[in-house]
Amino acid sequence: MEYLSRDFVSSQNGQHILPQEPSSLPEKVLQFGTGVLLRGLPDLLIDEANRQGIFNGSIVVVKSTSSGDTAEFDQQDNLYTVCIRGVQDAARVEQNVVCSAISRVLTANTQWDEILACAKNPALEIVISNTTEVGIKLVKEDIHQTPPASFPGKLLAFLYARYQAFAGDPNKGLIITPTELIPDNGDKLERILLELAHLNNLEADFIDWMEQHNHCCNTLVDRIVPGKPAADVKADIETQLGYRDDLLIMSEVYALWAIEGDEYVKTRFPLHLAHEGVIIAPDINPYRELKLRILNGGHTFTCGLAYLCGLDTVVEGMNHPLFAHFIEHLLLDEIAPTIPQPLTQAEAQTFAKKVLDRFRNPFIEHKWLSITMQYSSKMQMRNVPTILRYYDSLGMVPEHMAFGFAAYLLFLRVVKTEEGRFYGQRNGVDYLIQDDQAAYFYTMWQNFSTRALVSAVLKNEDLWGTDLSLLNGFEEKVAFHLEAMKDRGVSRTLENFSHIAQAAQS
Template sequence: MQLSKNTLTNSLPAGIQQPSDKIFSLPEKVLQFGTGVLLRGLPDYFIDKANRNGIFNGRIVVVKSTDSGGADAFDKQDNLYTLCIRGIEDGQKVEENIIASAISRVLSAKQQWQEILECANNPQLQIIISNTTEVGIQLVKESVTEGVPSSFPAKLLAVLYKRYQTFNGSAESGMVIVPTELITDNGKKLKAILLELAAYNQLEPSFINWLQQHNRFCNSLVDRIVPGKPAADILAGFETELGYKDDLLIMSEVYRLWAIEGDEKVKEVLSFAQADKGVIIADNIETFKELKLRLLNGTHTLSCGLAYLSGVGTVREGMENKALSTFISELMLNEIAPAIPYTLSANAAQDFGKQVLDRFRNPFIQHQWLSITMQYTSKLKMRTIPVLQQYYKLFNNVPQHYALGFAAYLLFTKPVKKEGEKYYGSHNGVEYHINDDKAGYFYEQWQNNAPEQVIANVLRNTELWDADLSSLAGFEEAVTEKFYDIQQQGAMASLSSLQTVK
């Protein structure tokens, strides 16, 4: 039996949280760019929970922007999917199965662009949210009035321009726009790109005034580990437990945080925040952002290549491996925590870091290290380079764990094969996709250069890092030495060597 509206009967096993019929008639209040697991496991979860409690009472129209596939899986299941929450909260084991019903429609940007634009005509639409990955919020100078724009900001501007035209620029028609992409000041940056795009498209000054005055672009931070669809054996176990098949089933940890920068008007519109303590709307969210970006994401990024090259598949398995778990905790608490480039209370970083380590140990979550390597270079720059620079300001010596993580990144991103526009690395005879915008650059670097020259070129490349990393005393030498260590004796042996040196 496949999950759909027809599945929602009393014959399902006890304990599955099901939507009531009235939820399916709620108005569409949210336009969401992205179908990814993070959006479905966090913002959509909060909205779904609020709807169940009669608070927000609105559903989500989702825009699918990627070329791969269509909206068929969602159509087949009447836009329902199961969220399986597993973990520990307040010392208690949590196992929840929720049939989420917040999504009303999923529209393909490529094939249903006019229907997406028509959403702008809906007076009850109030909110736009997005997660288009860290490379999604970028300026692409293109038309927003002819055809389907390619970039997310251009698609968003087209929708807002249509709304402005429909409602004659009324103040009430303005939107609350909450990007969740993990970049600094995501709301502020998105607004700046839209203003530049509006100027490029020569849109009228009255529209630009409406865009600035009556739309709120909120910086936001999302924090929940949502590894996505479980492995086949775990999925089979879930489907046996649930009594139905679900092609969209996802799993998440219990911990959840959506910190949103906003005023009283934003709180009023985002009323779903009342349904869960995990939504925080505040004047300033910088503390939340820095702790999460550096300690959770930064640690993930500096560990993922090293873990994969060590033959460790998941984060949980990494925490069960003595050498790797020691590396992760010492990197986080001894090198990243003291060098977060933001003023924090004395214990904030240590306390948050220890909480993150507990989350990494969650026995229910299978978070693949390989999936964390996606857009490795941009993540390394955004999440860790400011920490490295601050570490040098404070201590003026090489952070050895950081250097080992960086060396592993360089080895992981070494392409051995190119097929079309895709690049592949290899470890122990197994090829893997290097899913990184800079893979082509690395492919060129490795064609004619020895490792030490590639390392030197990469560290000096200010376009990659907005800094010359070779200027940091001893860093280039340390990274080069550790690169050869990993290459010659293996990543796991390099981890053991690091412990021995101490």
């Protein structure tokens, strides 16, 4: 079977439609990283904008790691397939897209001079990175090495080369969009660049140019990109496609790239005109809040419940009528109304429905047990503020949140310790509790009755940063549900809860 390439695509009579040849598209983007998230999100979004005639620019990719080479990219003319699989508006989606946004891939260790030469390109406008969370850190190094060791060192050397190439022209600054999954990633990167510039005794005029005429944007990315599928799945897909693709990756349907920027950023990087998943706004914190409270918080409120009901994966949960009903009402009726302005309720509801579609994705195996890791810290960070906001806005018990909290407490019921590890039990089978508070809950379950345990845990301000027992009716509801789960079993208690909730809504 032939490999995916430009010649192969040309021979297919338009079956795989591509935009212009890379040689006809100016290299507008410098990208640090070749990982699947970059290829499955920003690169694919740029490709889509090119197809629509909106951006019309290609990507020069810098491979920074010493492992591997660029042979796979070279062999396929930098083309690769993204297999988009999932659910959108309750409909199953299976789409294959050949991405042609990358013009070339250069290796930092052996082609650093060629990378620095890109700084002389007047068309260059954007920098993208994903060097993992540890990539954005200060390494005190000489940026004149070939190459510098760290990503900020490489980027600073590149910016300095550009400053010199254009004699400090204010119009030749770049828009820098790190996609590493840390809060305020752009602000943090900018601080490191400035400190590193001072450590290298770079001239004040350059530092002023870097600060005033380059834009380090905070960003938020959200898309599950599992990467290369299993060998048998890949072989089946390639048979359908009619070509081999060693760079083929899988991706879910949902895509979000929120970039903190002004009209200048919008004008130079107008991907928001090509895809609804790209948001360029002066403040992206509301979108981070949506993700944290609805997506992450929804997982945290329900992971223990799902697992104790005998459900192993998220999609199993969504195929279970009672559990699916529970999580839908949790997200739509209780969490979404707590999302603060400037987002509207309509936006929160729309996001919640997209989250439910993501949970229904049959192509991604997301295990509930893995979501329970550090359950207590996740509950504190993601869900306690949501509970408090619900009380502030509605002044009554959030029924589904209280039920989910009770399941959390039951999940952390330690039945066995062994070599410093703590275990719970589901249907007679032990499971490992991976939570820094496991020892605390072992003590609590050993020494307190159910109601006393609920009261003591909710009062523990070291855990929650507040006294949750002061919330009117919350302690009573949590204790009621926890006792029922212990006495009747979790599945039976969920069934009774669902019947009562449905009766109340009718």
